Amino acid sequence: MTFIIFMMYEKSISMKKQLINKHLCFLLFIDLIIIFLSLYLSFLLRFDFKINHSDIALIYINLPVIILIKLSLFWYFKFYRGMWRYTSIVDIITILQAVLFSSISLIVFFWFFNPFNYVFPRSVLILDFILTSFLISLSRIVIRIHYSLPTYSILKNQFLLLKGSNSANTNGKGNKRVSIIGAGDSGEQILREILARSDLKIVAVGFFDDDPSKIGSTIHGVPVLGFIEEINYFKNIYDEIIICLPAATNEQMQIIIERCKETGKKFRTLPAIWELIDGSVSVNKIREVSLVDILGRDEIYNDGNEDLAYEYLKGKRVLVTGAGGSIGSEVVRQCFRYELELLILLDISEYNIFQIDSECNLRNGKTKHISILADIRNRSTIENILKKYKPEIIIHTAAYKHVPIQEKYPWEAIKTNVCGSLNLIELSPKYKVESFIFVSSDKAVCPTNIMGATKRIVExxxxxxxxxxxxxFNAVRFGNVIGSSGSVIPIFKEQIARGGPVTITHSEMTRYFMSIAEAARLILQAGALGRGGEIFVLEMGKPVRIDYLARELIKLSGFEVGKDIKIEYTGLRPGEKMNEQLILDFEELIPTKHKKIMILKSRITNGNAFNDNVKDIIQLSNCFSIQKIKTKIKEIIPEYEPGALSPKDD
Structure with missing residues (x-):
């Protein structure tokens, strides 16, 4: 008892403060009732529900001591500091420990300090331990259930379903009815949030899933109505579809999207699992279905190289050129996952560097960043940056990449894509850069345009x-990146927004595609895998017809091809290929530990003749002659096949 009194005195100040909390008072009240009920029920069970008046009197006489001992130990085990809305197995174990120690303390007390010369039967104390543990655990679980999935929300959802379509409309006055594709963990989490948030004004009417064992079952009172292919049969009971299958392959997504289109209803999706960087699932993350979902190839995620990338980047000083561009900005975002010492953002565009810097300022974490407005063509500026900040890794994404414009102004492409890259490459060893990653393009393979030729020269x-x-030094060779600046997707979107027509150069033209997030991941993983001299290439799957891409984008925008939006074919532009390729004939394909990332081992480029040619092409960029520049490129790259020179080339 002395120990208990001392402990209570020691904690008296903090107790007084916490007792003000109404939630604490509520828990103490519940526990007092449980302590009394457990003791009383223990006597009833022990004596076959027959208790004489003397036993009842002794219960009430000893009750204050029992309450004092139990609550003291409950407090010692920090019963009332936890947030019981998050009750877990750890909390249940803590409850069992506290109740066990309180029961032992009661035995000791009645054995040595029994003022009434009355010994509680041992069976009563055992029963009391069991009942107290069970009832207190049950009370905390009920609290957890109340906060995690309010019964009121489930009943409200059921009530709105029973009311029918009159109370579930999309006119902005009522509740929108949604069906959920995917009765798995992600679907359950989305339903849980729908039920818990009345501000969403959403009523879940049912699930659709291809697992036969789930058909006919319910999740929080919402039924699994049928298979995904049957969703069109139920289209009259919902207004919108939410696809909750973040682990679905693109092939599976294509089929699901086709089923959703048949319903004529709006449909949205959770991001793919590789897009859920923090792993959390939320209604706020539901987005419109994009072309990334229907390209027919699996994204690279959970590939086992995250640890390699983490070891490669953690604690490093990393410079990203073109940091405000579409690919560069995604590289910057992903770098924040790896606890860099310093992230240096470099871009020539004042607007772009402001945008990415503002975004970085909102991020929390160990990575510090600095933004620099600079031109990679200015050697002295680049040298000053390397000297001042001493980056250990350079990720070079800065480049001109709009094919038709570079065909008109090849000297600018040479100055930025070749001369600017050469500045970084030549200065890197001087300032002890450990790893240099250059972002190349599939247009570098047998190039037919200036953009691809400049990329090949840098390779x-x-x-x-x-x-x-x-x-x-390593290079990463990409296909087309969806949504990047200069790509065909934003152009198509603008044309659709204007009411068409969507212009395509040729109906049979094909391209390889990947998402911006995937491109950025490949860059970082290439640095982790690279030992020097490799060109990394992603296994891109099958090329996609641009015509198919345009038609799908029109459909995703809610229009009908030919009726609402027309497609026009304009013919190939200067420097365009019908089909791209990812490897040259003389390049060797070597697998890596990553099943979808390969290495291209090229010929070793050496000799003074090559270095002289590079110097010549840089000098020619000051003469403003398209013909001379293309002729020199042909000397450097024998496989370069430029289009016929027009009279206006010079």
Missing amino acids: MIINSKNNKSATR
Whole structure:
């Protein structure tokens, strides 16, 4: 008892403060009732529900001591500090420990300090331990259920379903009825949030899932109505569809999207699992279905190389050129996952650098960042940046990449894509850069345009510089990136928004595609896998017809091809290919530990002749002659096949 009194005195100040909390008072009241009920029921069970008046009197006489001992130990085990709305197994174990110690303390008390010379039967104390543990655990579980999934919300959802379509409309005055595709964990989490948030004004009417064992069952009172292919049969009972299958492949998504289109109802989706960086599922993350979902190839996620990328980047100083661009900005976002020492953002665009810097300022974490407005073509500026900030890794995404514009102004492409890259490459060993990653393009393979040719020249420069210093030089060769600046997707969207027509150069033209997030991941993983001299290529799957892409985008925008939005074919533009390829004939394909990332081992580019040609092409960028520039590129890249020169080329 002395120990208990001392402990109570020691904690008296904090107790007084916490007792003000109404939730604490409520829990204490519940526990007092449980302590009394457990003791009383223990006597009833022990004596076959026959208790004489003397036993009842002794219960009431000893009750204050029992309450004092139990609540003291409950307080010692921090019963009233936890947030019971998050009750877990750990909390239940804590309850069992506290109740066990309180029962032992009661035995000791009645054995040594029994003022009434009355010994509680041991069976009563055992029963009391069991009942107290059960009832207190049950009370905390009820609290958890109340906060995590209010019964009121379930009943409200059922009531709105019973009222029918009159109370579930989309005119903005009532509740929108939704069906959910996917009766798994993600679907359950979305339903849980719908039930808990009345502000959403959403009523869940049913699930659809292809698991036969789930058909006919219910989740929080909402039925699993049928298979996904049957969703059109139930279209009269819902207004919108939510696809909750973040682990679905693109092939599966294509089929699901086709089923949703048949209903004529609006449909949205949870992001794919690789897009859910923090792993959380929320109504706020539901987005419109995009082209990424229907490209027919699986994204690269959970590939086992995250640990490699983490080891590669953690604690490093990383410079990202073109940091405000579409690919560069995604690289910046993903770098924040890896606890860098310093992230250096470099861009020539004042607007772009402001935008990405503002976004970074909102992020929390260990990674510090600094934004720099600079031009990679200015060698002295780049040298000053490397000297001042000493980056250990450079991720070079800055480039001109709009094919038709570069065909008109090839000297600008040479100055930025070749000369600017050469500045970074030549200065990297001087300032002890450990790893240099260059973002290339599939247009570098047998190039037919200036953009692809400049990318190929830089690949060759990197190849020639490798193993001549401690810096590891690598390149990452991409297909087309969906939604990046200069890509066809934003152009199509603008044309659709204007009412058409959507212009395509050729009905049979194909391209490889990947998402911006996937491109950024490949860049970072290439740095982790690279040992120097490799060109990394993603297994891109099958090329996609641009015509198919345009038609799907029109459908996703809610229009009918030919009726609402027309498609026009304009013919190939200067420098365009019908089909892209990812490897050259003389390049060797080597697998890596990543099943969808491969290495292209190219010829070693050496010799003074190549270096002289690079110097010549840079000098020619000041003469403003398209013909001379293309002729020199042909000397450097024998496989370069430019289009016929027009009279206006010079």
